Amino acid sequence: MDLNWLTITEAHKGLREKKFSAVELLDDCLSQAEKVRDLNTFITLTPESARAQAGKVDKKIAGGEEISILEGTPGAIKDLLCTRGVKTTCASKMLENFVPPYSATVVDKLERAGFVDIGKTNLDEYACGASTEHSCFGPTLNPWDKRCVAGGSSGGSAVAVASGQSLFAIGTDTGGSIRQPASLSGCVGLKPTYGRVSRSGVNAMASSWDTVGPFARTASDAAIVLNLIAGADPLDATTPPVAVPDYTANLSKGVAGLRIGVPKEFFGEGVTKEVSDTVWAAIREYEKMGATVREISLPSTKYGVAVYYVTMPTELSTNLARFDGIRFGHKPEEEIENLYGYYTEARGEGFGAEIKRRIMVGTFVSSAGYVDAYYKKAQKVRTLIIRDFEKAFLDCDVIMAPASPFPAFRVGEKASDPLAMYLADVHTIPASAAGIPSISLPCGFSGMAGSGVACDAGAARGLPIGLQIMGPQFAEGLILQVAAAYEQATEWHKMRPGE
Amino acid sequence: MKLSKEQVLKIAGLARLKLTEEEVSRLSNELTDILTYVEMLNEVDTEKVEATSQVTGLSNVLREDSVRAAPCEPEELLACSPLPKDGNQIRVKRVL
Numbered sequence: 001m002d003l004n005w006l007t008i009t010e011a012h013k014g015l016r017e018k019k020f021s022a023v024e025l026l027d028d029c030l031s032q033a034e035k036v037r038d039l040n041t042f043i044t045l046t047p048e049s050a051r052a053q054a055g056k057v058d059k060k061i062a063g064g065e066e067i068s069i070l071e072g073t074p075g076a077i078k079d080l081l082c083t084r085g086v087k088t089t090c091a092s093k094m095l096e097n098f099v100p101p102y103s104a105t106v107v108d109k110l111e112r113a114g115f116v117d118i119g120k121t122n123l124d125e126y127a128c129g130a131s132t133e134h135s136c137f138g139p140t141l142n143p144w145d146k147r148c149v150a151g152g153s154s155g156g157s158a159v160a161v162a163s164g165q166s167l168f169a170i171g172t173d174t175g176g177s178i179r180q181p182a183s184l185s186g187c188v189g190l191k192p193t194y195g196r197v198s199r200s201g202v203n204a205m206a207s208s209w210d211t212v213g214p215f216a217r218t219a220s221d222a223a224i225v226l227n228l229i230a231g232a233d234p235l236d237a238t239t240p241p242v243a244v245p246d247y248t249a250n251l252s253k254g255v256a257g258l259r260i261g262v263p264k265e266f267f268g269e270g271v272t273k274e275v276s277d278t279v280w281a282a283i284r285e286y287e288k289m290g291a292t293v294r295e296i297s298l299p300s301t302k303y304g305v306a307v308y309y310v311t312m313p314t315e316l317s318t319n320l321a322r323f324d325g326i327r328f329g330h331k332p333e334e335e336i337e338n339l340y341g342y343y344t345e346a347r348g349e350g351f352g353a354e355i356k357r358r359i360m361v362g363t364f365v366s367s368a369g370y371v372d373a374y375y376k377k378a379q380k381v382r383t384l385i386i387r388d389f390e391k392a393f394l395d396c397d398v399i400m401a402p403a404s405p406f407p408a409f410r411v412g413e414k415a416s417d418p419l420a421m422y423l424a425d426v427h428t429i430p431a432s433a434a435g436i437p438s439i440s441l442p443c444g445f446s447g448m449a450g451s452g453v454a455c456d457a458g459a460a461r462g463l464p465i466g467l468q469i470m471g472p473q474f475a476e477g478l479i480l481q482v483a484a485a486y487e488q489a490t491e492w493h494k495m496r497p498g499e
Numbered sequence: 500m501k502l503s504k505e506q507v508l509k510i511a512g513l514a515r516l517k518l519t520e521e522e523v524s525r526l527s528n529e530l531t532d533i534l535t536y537v538e539m540l541n542e543v544d545t546e547k548v549e550a551t552s553q554v555t556g557l558s559n560v561l562r563e564d565s566v567r568a569a570p571c572e573p574e575e576l577l578a579c580s581p582l583p584k585d586g587n588q589i590r591v592k593r594v595l
Contacts, residue, residue: 098579099579101575101576101578102570102571194554208552234562237562238553238557238560240555240557303540306539306540309536310537317514321515325582326580326589326591327576327589329581330581337592338592339594342591343515344516344517345517347514347515348517349517351516356516356518357526360511360516361533363514364506364510365534365537367510374537374540377540378537380543380545380550381543381548382550382551383545383550384545386554418529418532418533419533
């Protein structure tokens with residue numbers, strides 16, 4: 001019955017009206033997961049506990065009880081978030097057998113909301129990468145073209161949603177790890193404001209950058225999930241006490257009078273023509289809907305990647321210091337007598353190449369004699385990026401740009417060139433630097449750029465292209481409203497791969 | 500900034516990472532590339548700019564110093580360790 005392709009809202013309605021059961025909905029997701037197994041989406045599938053939860057919801061419905069919006073809805077969790085009793089690997093050999101004794105706050109909240117957890121999705125090791133190729137379990141493949149990457153680091157979560165294995169998924173975004181794979185794999189991905197969603201129980205990558213957010217098929221579904229996971233958490237002191245509005249409240253209000261800023265720096269060198277044309281076509285669509293468009297400049301954002309690749313590795317190397325093979329982690333094969341040798345061996349064997357590279361960079365730029373020239377300098381330039389955005393938001397309500405300079409690249413294409421891989425996040429890092437919310441949504445495909453023709457669902461060719469919409473801090477409601485307006489005017493979000 | 504193999508080994512020691520010889524020579528080149536790239540930051544005038552260490556303006560986030568129910572049992576925490584246990588303790592390698 002293809003229940004796995006429903007939106008959260010449609011599934012909820014169907015469950016309430018007893019058109020199908022939560023177990024049937026889950027079974028369609030699981031059989032799709034089996035069908036597209038070669039995409040390597042999941043590290044761990046949990047069909048048994050999922051069936052038990054779905055069965056519980058069905059009993060409730062049969063008993064005439066009301067169910068809440070997410071109850072019985074299959075979702076997937078990036079394997080960076082701790083799930084009590086379920087292996088949480090971070091796609092690292094270091095944690096290949098780690099079973100956390102507690103769950104992330106986000107997971108707890110979703111469980112209380114009654115979702116059906118189908119499993120843990122693949123990622124770049126410790127969320128470090130832009131292609132999911134740096135997973136010790138192998139890359140996740142792009143559902144539109146298996147020769148291409150899914151994007152990363154939350155590649156598994158993006159593909160779970162984009163290929164119909166799950167109705168929504170949770171990912172994390174430090175420098176683009178939700179928006180970039182959403183763009184490359186063809187679904188909606190929302191990076192909330194820094195601190196909007198608790199990081200408790202999420203393996204820390206770069207603590208001043210890390211955010212947690214949803215992947216979904218529509219802006220409305222992303223809003224539904226954000227409603228349930230947002231808010232201050234006593235277990236994460238960086239979650240500000242800002243009230244959580246109903247993010248679904250304004251989704252049908254349209255964009256009349258909206259002021260859109262388009263930063264010229266995001267359409268320059270390195271951006272493919274079809275990405276540029278496709279994103280501009282989407283922006284023109286907003287003009288038709290009554291928005292005004294003006295070109296703006298965010299001059300300091302060109303330093304975003306450099307700022308990121310100094311501050312992030314510093315924070316990462318500090319955070320990963322806890323993986324020492326003692327309280328948790330990998331135990332070296334060989335018997336080692338002294339503690340120092342045990343540490344170096346456990347970490348040398350447990351971490352993959354990209355993690356070692358970043359730990360080395362971070363240790364160097366924060367070491368005595370270099371910390372001022374690199375780390376502190378980068379923190380200052382970060383301030384300038386923040387000021388650019390503050391200034392821009394005086395004259396515009398949202399900022400639109402490509403989420404990625406190019407559609408999905410080939411598996412292996414950038415794997416041996418770390419810098420080329422880092423530059424894949426050039427358009428997502430600036431919003432991360434400023435801690436502002438940003439969403440990527442499908443706005444077209446490669447090979448049909450500028451045609452302006454809405455395709456019938458299922459008639460896709462080429463690779464997805466994502467439109468990025470950034471807003472001021474805590475303006476998630478606004479960017480979701482703006483994204484929803486585009487979905488009401490176009491059909492791109494209805495396209496499915498592999499048909 | 501060019502990083503020599505000796506510097507790579509020194510950093511690896513600070514980071515408690517054992518590297519193979521092949522990794523040392525590869526990292527020497529890759530780290531040099533990355534550091535050369537990020538040196539573009541030097542062209543920015545940051546004379547009068549404050550450093551950003553957090554972005555939402557929070558300061559002094561306080562809470563009651565009260566005991567909370569533990570999310571898990573001591574045995575569950577001990578089970579996370581790959582090392583042998585001795586009662587409620589983990590047996591580590593010789594420190595000195």
